Amino acid sequence: MEAGFYWFAVPAVxxxxxxxxxxxxxxxxAASAILALVVDPxxxxxxxxxxxxxxxxxxxxxxxxxxxxxxxxxxxAGSVPGVALGAxxxxxxxxxxxxLLIGLVALFFVAWQLAxxxxxxxxxxVEAPGWLGLLAGLAAGFTSFVSHAGGPPVAVYLxxxxxxxxxxxxxxxxxxxxxNLLKVVPYALLGIFTAQTLAANLVLVPVALAGVWIGVRAHxxxxxTLFFAITYALLSLTGAKLVWEALT
Numbered sequence: 001m002e003a004g005f006y007w008f009a010v011p012a013v014x015x016x017x018x019x020x021x022x023x024x025x026x027x028x029x030a031a032s033a034i035l036a037l038v039v040d041p042x043x044x045x046x047x048x049x050x051x052x053x054x055x056x057x058x059x060x061x062x063x064x065x066x067x068x069x070x071x072x073x074x075x076x077a078g079s080v081p082g083v084a085l086g087a088x089x090x091x092x093x094x095x096x097x098x099x100l101l102i103g104l105v106a107l108f109f110v111a112w113q114l115a116x117x118x119x120x121x122x123x124x125x126v127e128a129p130g131w132l133g134l135l136a137g138l139a140a141g142f143t144s145f146v147s148h149a150g151g152p153p154v155a156v157y158l159x160x161x162x163x164x165x166x167x168x169x170x171x172x173x174x175x176x177x178x179x180n181l182l183k184v185v186p187y188a189l190l191g192i193f194t195a196q197t198l199a200a201n202l203v204l205v206p207v208a209l210a211g212v213w214i215g216v217r218a219h220x221x222x223x224x225t226l227f228f229a230i231t232y233a234l235l236s237l238t239g240a241k242l243v244w245e246a247l248t
Contacts, residue, residue, distance in 0.1 A: 006203065008038050013051050013204045017211015018218060019231070020055040020173065021062075029149035030231060033106045033238040041098040046197035048148055049180060049187060051208045056177035058212040063170035071133060071161055072171050075154055076178045078137020079144070083179065086145025087186040100246035102147040106239030110232045112152055133157055137175075144179050145186070 016031035031051075035044035090098070136157035140150030154175055158168050187193055 005038055005200070008034055009047065009200065009204060010207050013048075013207045014211040014214075015234075016048070016051065017055050017058075017208050017213075018215035019211075020052070021058070021212035021215020021218070029109075029144075029147055029151065030106070030235050030238070032148045033102055033235060033242060036099060036102050036242055037238060040095050041102060042095070042192050043194070043197060045146075045148060046187065046192040046194060047200045047204070049183060049192075050197075050201045051204055052148060052176070053180045053184075054205065054208050055212050056173060056180060058209055060173060060177060062216050063166070063173050066166055067170035067174045068158070068161065068167050071158060072174045072178075074133030075137040075140065075157065075171075075175045078134035079141030079150070079175075079179045080137075080182060082138040082141020082143075083145050083182045083186065084141075085138075086142045086183075087190065089142075089146060090186075090190055090192075096246045098146060099242050102149070103239045103242030103244075103246060105143055105147045105149045106235040106242070109149065109152055110235050110239070113232065132160075140175070141179055141182070144176070145183055150176065150179060 012031035012034040016029075019030070032044050032048045035047060039047075093101075136153040139153035142150075143153070144150030151172070154172055155168075158171055
């Protein structure tokens with residue numbers, strides 16, 4: 001990788017680690033969107049998957065057994081066909097289509113979160129049926145495969161179940177730990193992992209671990225509104241640019 005790549009990769013991976021460690025791991029996919037601005041989408045996803053897996057392992061310990069196991073089990077089961085659908089799409093899609101999908105998912109993520117904050121979208125706390133968890137898992141598996149962005153479907157399901165802040169965080173960490181494991185073999189078979197992505201991973205390991213460490217502590221100290229305001233601004237800019245590049 002050229003030196004200029006790391007000017008984007010270091011802050012992106014640090015941000016992803018902070019998100020994984022303390023603010024709902026779904027926002028960590030912003031790192032993939034940022035990297036897709038400077039390298040092709042496959043390279044961006046190939047660099048980030050091992051980093052996200054490392055963050056998952058680092059974040060599991062502080063939230064150990066604090067997750068909602070019933071909900072996690074249903075979401076993980078649903079993610080299996082979602083990952084398979086993502087792999088099938090990858091085989092036939094070109095780089096611009098993947099870039100477009102990453103950009104659109106980023107913009108949708110921001111729009112959904114803002115609509116929820118303003119009360120335009122209300123999530124009722126009810127005991128959701130199992131099939132709804134499977135559907136949320138399928139959507140999460142698919143969007144996670146093509147953009148590492150499975151957060152919104154999982155968030156909708158967990159919030160509807162009335163998960164507390166810590167239980168929500170712990171469950172998302174567990175779910176995406178499993179989903180990311182499911183993606184390893186198809187990523188390898190599709191050639192998404194390369195010598196270049198491996199070399200970048202070796203450089204970025206300490207950055208990823210530092211991000212998780214900061215996130216676990218910031219979970220109790222930093223207002224979520226500040227963190228997510230920065231997240232939404234980054235995703236809006238990167239999402240719009242990726243869509244523009246894909247269409248032009």
